[in-house]
Amino acid sequence: SSKRSDSNASGGAKGNTNATLNFGAAGAPGTLDPFYASDGETFRVSRQMFQGLTGFKPGTAEVAPALATSWTPSSDGKTWTFKLKTGVKFHDGTPFNADAVCKNFKRMDSQNAAGQQASEYWLTNMGGYNGAKGELYQGCTAKDASTVEIKIARPTSKFPALLGLPAFSMQSPTALDKYKANDIKAQGEGFVYPAYANAHPVGTGPMKFQAYDKTNKTVTLVRNDDYAGDEKPTIAKLVFQIIPDETARKQALSAGTIDGYDLPNPVDWPALKKDDNLEIRPAFNILYLGLNSKVDPNLKDLKVRQALYYAINRDQLVKSLLPSGASVATQFMPKTVAGYNDSLQPYKYDPAKAKQLLSEAGKSGMSITLWYPTEVSRPYMPAPDKIFNAIKANWEAVGIKVTPKPLPWAGGYVTQTQNGKASAYLMGWTGDYDTPDNFLGSFFSDPKGQMTVGAYPWGATFVKDLSDADSIVDESARAAKYETINKQVMEQYLPGLPISSSPPAIVFSKKVSGVTPSPLTDEHLWTAKVDK
Amino acid sequence: MLRYILRRLLQAVLVLFVLSLLLFAWLRSLPGGPVDAMLGERATPENRAAMRKTLGLDDPIPVQYLRFVDNAIHGNFGTSTGVQSGTDAFSLFWQRLPATVELSVFAIIIALATAIPLGYFAAKRHGGLLDTGSVVLSLIGVAVPVFFLGFVLKYFFSIEWHLLPPTGRQSPDLNATRVTNFYVLDGLLTREFDASWDAIKHLILPAIALATIPFAIIFRITRASVLDVLNEDYVRTAEAKGLSRRVIRGRHVLRNAMLPVVTTIGLQVGGLLTGAVLTETVFAFPGLGDALATAFTTRDYPVLQVLILMAALGYVIVNLLVDLAYAVIDPRVRTR
Amino acid sequence: MLLDAQDVKVHFPIKRGVVFDRTVGYVYAVDGMSLQINRGETYGLVGESGCGKSTFGRALLRLEEPTAGAVTFDGTDLSSLKGETLRKQRRNMQMVFQDPLSSLDPRQTVEALLLEGMRAHGLTKDKAAAHARLRELLAAVGLPEAALKKYPHEFSGGQRQRIGIARALSVDPQLIVADEPVSALDVSVQAQVINLLEDVQEQFGLTYLVIAHDLAVVRHISDRVGVMYLGALVEEADADDLYAIPLHPYTRALMSAVPIPDPQVEDRRERIILAGDLPSPAAPPSGCRFHTRCPWRQDTRCDTDRPELREVRIEGVPASHRVACHFAEQIASGELQPHSVAPTAVDPDADQPRPDVIEDGAPGADPYPDARPPGV
Amino acid sequence: MTAAAYEPEVGGDSLLSVRDLVVEFGGKGRPTFRAVDGVSFDVKPGQTIGLVGESGCGKSVTSLAIMGLLPARGNKVAGSATFDGTDLLTLDQRELSDRRGRDIAMIFQDPLSSLNPVVPIGVQVAEVMQRHQGLKKAQAMQESRILLDRVGIPDPARRLKEYPHQLSGGMRQRALIAMALACKPRLLIADEPTTALDVTIQAQILEVLRELVVDSGTSLIMITHDLGVVAGLCDEVNVMYAGRIVESASRHEIFAHPEHPYTHGLLGSIPRLDGSREGALHAIPGSVADNIPWTAGCAFAPRCTQATEICRDQSPVLEQDPTGTPGHTLRCHHPILPGTDPQS
Amino acid sequence: MQRKKDRIDALAQQAAGVSADVPDAGKVADTGGVSLIASAWRRLRRNPVFLIGLTVTVLFVLIAIFAPLLAPHNGHTGYLLSQVTPDDPVPGGQDGFPLGADGQTGRDLLSRLILGSRQTLIVGVCATLAGLAGGIVLGTLAGAFGGWVDTVVMRLVDVMLSLPSLLLAISVATLFGRPSQWTLIVAISVVQVPIFARLLRGSMLAQRASDHVLAARALGVKRGPITFRHMLPNSLGPVLVQATLVLATSIIDAAALSFLGLGNPDDSSPEWGQMLGKAQDYFDVAPRLAFWPAACIVVVAFGFTLMGESLREALDPKSRR
Ligand SMILES: Nc1ncnc2c1ncn2[C@@H]1O[C@H](COP(=O)(O)OP(=O)(O)OP(=O)(O)O)[C@@H](O)[C@H]1O
C-alpha cells in the first residue's frame, strides 16, 4: 500500500511540524532553475528552495539580508562588498562561500545564445552578458571565504535590491556542473532545458526539491533540516497542486483538498474572509491607461489627455471593480515606493471639466480606440473587460466615441501595446523590488517605447531626468529627485493615466496560519503553521 | 480486410499531412505568439525581437515549416513554450495521455452502462412512462452545458457533502508508485489499492460530467435502433420459433441493435476530447484537454501542433478500430 | 424498323484498391444483346431477376453508357449523340418504371411532373395549349383533372403508375421502354394498367419494349418476346409461337414454372424444376451461360462454345423464331432427354461492387451523424 | 427433375379451427381499423388450405393473430383459434412460445429480412431444436445439417456456418423452411413464401413444400396472392377481401365455379400463359387501398359490377352457396351463378 | 416492399383524414393537393412532444423579437452600480430589479436575460445558417457532380471532421485574433459545415441513383433543374432536421466558447452563453448569475431539440409504421 504521509504525528494546538501544506498554484513552474524563469508561478516554487545574497523583509518590499549579512558600496556606488553568512550548505552538501557566489555570477554572466534569451531577468536587469557594452554587472571577486566584491558599471538604485530576485538565487556550483545547468538549447519554438533545470535544482533554502509529478501536476518539496536561516521551516512537506481555473481553486479550498492558493478572485474575498484566512498583500502594483500620441494624434494635446483623465470615475471603478483595499492612483507608482510624492492629489472625477477641456482643445466628440486584453487576469486588473466597460461608459458620457479593441493577452496584445502600436490601452505593472526606477523607468526610459514619450517636446528631458535620478547614490537625494519627476509627470506631461493600485491577496484555510503576505508575492510558505 | 485497414491508414496519413500543413501556416499567422506568452508585459521590444530570432520565429513560414518537418522526421516535435516549458511536446503528450484515456474510458463505461439498458427498456416499453422520462432526461442531458454541470456536481459532491474531491487526479499527499501513469491500473499493479481507489474517486465526477452527452446520444441511438430491430422480420421469426425471451433479447435484438451503437461510440470519441477540454478545465484534471486549453492561452505552438495532430490521429485510429469491431459483429461487413 | 440494337454490352467495373481504385473485374450485366423492334410493335423481354433486363433497357435510352455495341433509333446512331443533341433525342424515347412511387418526385405536383418534360423540349409555348395537352394526357390515362394539383403520395399504386405513363406520354415519344410496369401492383390493378398500356399504344401509335419477369404478362401484351438469361437473349419468337413450341431449355423450364390458375392444368403439368440459382454476372459460366443448370446439357460443346441466336430448321417453327442453343433441334425432337442436375451453390452478389459499406460509415449507422455532442 | 401430380391425403377432425376472428388496430387518437373481420376456417390434419387475396386484405394479420405475433400494443383480437383443443388466443406469451416452433411453425414472405443477419444459418436452425427438444448445441447443429440437406441446400456443412447474406434468395427461403420444420410441427403457416422469388426459384420452393407436406403429413396454410400457386397446391381455398373471407371452396370448385364477383374478377384479370392473348383483360376497377375502410355494406361493392342498393347498405354473411358443392361458402348478395355473364 | 409503402401511405392519409372513401375506380377526390410537408405537419400537429418544442421555440422567438419592449430596463446602464462594493460585489434582487444586478457592473440581470434572447437567437440562427450554407454548397457540389469533385470535397470534409469539434471552433475563434460576435458565429458554424455537407451528400447520392431522377433525365431535363428541383429539395429533409438540432447546440457551443474566454468579449449587447461564461467568476458569490442563463439555455435548447427530434421522426418513413 502507498505511504500516505503521516500528518498527525504530533498534535499541538498550533502548528504541526510534520504537516504537509497543499498549495493551489495557478500554473505549472516553467523550469526549476529560477535563473531561466520569468513568471510568478515558477518563482513561487524557487523562493521556497533558494535564497539570494539579499532578500526582502517579510511582508514588505524592503531589502533585507539573506545569504549576505551585510553590504557596503564604494563611494562611487560601483563596487559592492558583501559579507556572507557562514556555515551555510547547499542541499547537496556543497558549502556556500564566496567561491560559490562568484561561480554563480560567472555562470549567469556567461550564457550561450539560447541562455541569453531564456534568462530574461538577467538581460533586463543587468543589460547584457560577457561584459557586453552597457552591461551592468562587471565582475565578482572572492576576497575571502565569506567576503565577496561585486563590481557594477554605474551606480543604480536597483543594486543590490535586485540580487534578492529569485532569478539571481545562489545555486549549488557542484550541481550546476554536474547537471550541465548551462546547456540550454533553442529548439523548435522553445527552449530545451538541461537536466539541472528539469529535475535537480539545488539551493540553500528551507525546502528541498523532491519531485515534480508531471502526470498529476504536482511539485513536492520537503523540509531542509539543515536550513541556516532564521525562520525554520514549520512544515515537513510542501505540495504545489496546479489548478489553472480560478473557480476550481476556490472549490478545492472549500472542499479541503488544498490549504491555500494565490490570487483569489476579488469577488470571492468577502466569503473567503469569513470562512478562511484571507491574507491581503500590500498593494505593490499600478494599473494605468497607456496613451500613445504617435498612433492617435488627438492625444498630442495635454488638454485631451487631461480630459480623458477627468472623465474617468475612478472612485467608482475602484469601489466596484477592484478588491477592497484598492486605491485610486495619483502617480505611476504605489505608495510604498521611495520617491512617491505624497503631495499629489488624484485627478477628481469631473465630467464637466472634461467636456470643457475637450472643447478647449477643439476635440469635442472625438473618437478613440481603447484596447484591452482578453484571456488574462492580473493582480492589478482582475477583470480587464469590466474595467474597459467602466471607462468606456465614462468616456461616452462626455461625448467621446469609443471603439473597443479586445485582443488576447498572448495573442498580440502585449506585443502591440509594448511596441507602441496602441492608441489607448489598459496595462499595468507589479514591482520587482522597491525602487522608483522599477516603475517609472520601466514605462518611460525608452523614448520609443510603449507610450512613445520621445514624440513629445519634453520627451528627451524626461528620459534623461529618469536615468540621472537612477544614478544618484544617496537614497534620500534620489527619492527627492523622483518626487519632483512624479509631480512633473502628473501635472505637466501626463503621458498616460495611472488608474489604481490593487492589493492582491493570498488565501489559506482556517487551519493554516503564520504566512506573512508579501507585496512581492514572496510568501514564506515554509513558515506556515498547519493545524490539522 | 487487411487491404481496407491499409487504405484507411494511408488516408489518415494524408489527412494528417494536410492538417499539419494547414495547422502550421495558421498558427504562425496568428498575432502574438509564444514570446508574448513567455515574456509578458516585462520585456522590451528589443528583448522580444531577439528572442523571436533565437527561436527562429522571424523566418518565413515555409522555412519554419520545412524545419518543423525536418525535426519531426527526426522524432522531434519541438518543446513546449507554455504548458510545461522546456518539455518535449511529444513527451508532454505522453504524460497527459493516460489521464485523458482513463477519464474517457470511465466516461464511456458510465455512458454505456446506463444508456444501453435504459435504451433497451425504453424501446421495449415504447411510449410508456420510463420511455418518456428517459427521453426527456437524455434531451436535457444534451442541453446542459458540460462546464455548468461540472460546477453543479462539484458544488454538491465536493463542497456541500464532501464526498468526492473536486479537482486533480490523485490526492497530493499520497505517495503512489507510478508505473504506467494510468493511476487506477498502477494501483492495481503495485497492489497499492488505496491509490487506485483514490484515483477512482477523482475520476467519478469528471467522468459523469463528460459522460452526459455520450450517454444521451448512445441512449437515443440504442432506443431508436432497438425500436427498429423489434420491428424487424427476423425478430418476428424468432418469436415464431418460440425462442425464450433471453435468447430473443440477446441473440436477435441486442446483437443487431448494437451495430449502430458501435458506430456512434466511435464518433463519440472525437466528442470526448472536446468534452475533455471543458471537463478537465473545470476539474483541474491534468489531461490532454487541460493541456490544450493551456496551450491555447499561452500560444504554445509545438504543443498545440502535436496535440491537435494526435487528436486527429487518435480519432482516425479509434474509428478504424470501431470499424474493425463492427466487422467482428457484423458478418455482412466482415466477409467482403 | 424503329430500333436496332447490335451486340450491346454493358459491363460495370468492379473497383478495388489500397490508395487508388483499380478495376479488378467486371459485372457482365448485359453481354451481347442484339434485337430489333419494329414500329408499332410491342417487344417483351423476360428473364430472371438480375439477368440484365433493366440495364439493357436503360442502355437503349443511353441512360446507362453501353460498353460496346450500337443502337440505331429511327435511323440515328444514338451512340454518336452527345450533350444537347442527345437531350433533344430523349423526347422520342421514354421510360415507365417499376416502382411507381419512387419514380415520381414526391415534392412535385402531378402538374409540375407532367409539364417538366414538355418544358424541357419547348412544347409549352403557350399556357392554354399546355393545359389542353395536360387534360388530354390525363384523359388518356384515365385520371380526373383534379389530380393535377395533387402529390404522388396521395394516389394509389395503380393511379401512380398512370401518372408515370402520362409523364412518359407528355413529350410525345415514339418508343416507350416499360421496365416491369406492373410487377409492383396488385393482381387486380395489374390488369387495369396492362389494358391502359394497350389502349394508349393504339391511341398514340407507340412502340413498346416491355420488360417483365412474369412470362404470362409479357406474352399477353407482346407481339414478340425475347427471353433473356444472364446478359443475353436465349430465345426470341412471336408471342404465340414461343408458348406453342418453346425451344430453349431455359424457356421450357421457365414456362413450366409459371403457375397456372387452373387446378386441372396444374395437376397434369409436367414440371421442369431447374437446379440452383442464376449464376453471378460477375463470373458468368463459360460456353453456354445456361449449361450449369441445363437438364439437357451435353459434354461436347455446352461448356465451351457460346451458342449464337440462330434460326432453326424444325417443322412448324417459323424463321422469326430464333434460339441460342446448340442442341435445339435434338431437344425438340426428343432425341435428347433431360437428366438431373446437381445444384451448384451460387453466392449472391459475390464480387459485386456494392456500396462500400464501411467506407462511409458502417451500415445502419445513424443517418443523422449529429453524434457530435451538442454543447461540446 | 419432374414431379408427379400431387394428391393430398386428408385426415379426420380439424387440427385448427378459427372462428369469428376479428383484429382491430388503432387506439389513442387514431381511428380504429378493422383489419380482420370475422374470419372463420378449419384446417384438418394433413390438409393444405390456401388463403388468397390482394395486398392489405388481412391475410398476414390473420396468420399473425393465430400465432400470437401481433404487436404487443395497439390492437384488439376477438374470436377463437382452437388448435388441438386449446384456444390459442387465450394463451399467454409463455405458453404460446412453448407451442410456437414446436406445434405450429411459420415461414415469412421476405426470406432475407426474416433471417437474423448477424447469426450463422446453422445456429438459427439449431436454436429451435435447442429450445423445444432440449438438444445440446453440437447435436442441434448436427441435426440442422441434416435438415438443410433435406430442404435441398447444396453443401450443407459449409452453409451451416454462413450468414444469410451469403446465401441466395432461394437458399434463404429453404433455410427458413428448414427452421420451420425443425421440430416437425403439425401445422405450418407459409405467408407468401415465394412472392419475393423468381418463378424458377418459386417452383423449387413449392416443390420442397409439396414434398415435405406429403412426407410428414403436416397441415399447411398457404397464404398467397397468386391464384396459380393455390391452384397447384391447396385442397381448400379461402378468398379474402378487405378483412373478410368472401368465398371458400375446394380448389377444383373455386376455379371451376367462382361465384363471388371478386373471385370471378380476379380470375379474369390474370393473363394466363396457356390462354388466348386476344382481347383486354377483365380488370376489376379501383383498388383495395382505395376502399378501406368501409362502414356498412359489402366491402367490395364500390368495385363490383353487380352491386345494387342492398350491397351498399347491408353486409352479406358467409353462407353455404346454394348452387355449389357442399362446403362452398360465399359472402355475397348477388353471386355470379354459373352460366351468367357478369359483364352484362 | 412497395406494397407495404403504399399501405403505409394509405394509413398515413387515413390518420390525416384524407381520402376516406373513393367510390369509383380511378376517381380522385376533388380537393387540393397535400404535399409531403403538409401531411407531415398534420401528423406533427397531434404530437405533444412537437407541440411543446414548438411552443417553447415560438415563445423564445417572440421574446427575442419584442425584447426591448419586454425588458424593464436597458441592458447597459449600471443602475445598481452605486450599491456595488468590494464586500458585496453583486447587489441582489430588489424593487424594480427582481433578479438583482448582473455582476460588478450593476446592470439589471432580468433585462439582460430578456435582451439576451435576441443575441442568442442571432448567434444560433446565424451560426446555423452559415453552417447550413457551407454544408449545402459543399454537399451539393459533391453530390451533384460526383467523381473527383466529390473526392476532393469529401477529403476536405474528412479533414474538418477529423478534428474534435470544440478544437475546431477554438481554432477558428483564435484565428481571428480579435474575438467578436462574428468570430463566435463563424467558429460555431465551421464545425457544422462538414456534418451538413456529409448529410446532404449522402442523400444527394441516393437521389442521384433514384428512379425519379432517372425519369427526369430520361425526359431530357437539364442538369441544373434536375439538381435544384429534384435532387436538392428531396435531400434537404435530414439536413433541415439537423439544422433544428444545430440551433440548440450552437447556443450551447457559444456558452462553451465564452467559458473558455473565446467568446465575444463585448458584453454591451448580452447573449446567454456569454452571460453564463462570464458568470463563472461569480459562481460562489452569486450562483444565480450562472443559473438563469443556464436555465434559459437549457429550456430553449430543449425546445429546439424536442422540435428537431419529432420532426426527424415525422419525416423518417421508418417511424411511420
Ligand atoms: N450500376 C451498377 N453497377 C454495378 N452493377 C450493376 C449496376 N446496375 C446493375 N448491376 C448489376 O447488373 C446485373 C443486372 O441488373 P439489372 O438491374 O439489369 O437486372 P434485371 O434483370 O433488371 O433484374 P430485376 O428483375 O431484379 O430488375 C445485376 O447483377 C446487377 O447487380
Ligand SMILES: Nc1ncnc2c1ncn2[C@@H]1O[C@H](COP(=O)(O)OP(=O)(O)OP(=O)(O)O)[C@@H](O)[C@H]1O
Ligand atoms: N400493426 C398494424 N397496425 C395498423 N394496421 C395494420 C398493422 N398491421 C397490418 N395492418 C393493416 O391491416 C391490413 C391487413 O394487413 P395484412 O398485412 O394482413 O395484409 P396482407 O393481406 O398480408 O397483405 P400483403 O399481401 O401485402 O402481405 C392492412 O390494411 C394493413 O395496413
Ligand SMILES: [Mg+2]
Ligand atoms: Mg430490373
Ligand SMILES: [Mg+2]
Ligand atoms: Mg402479408
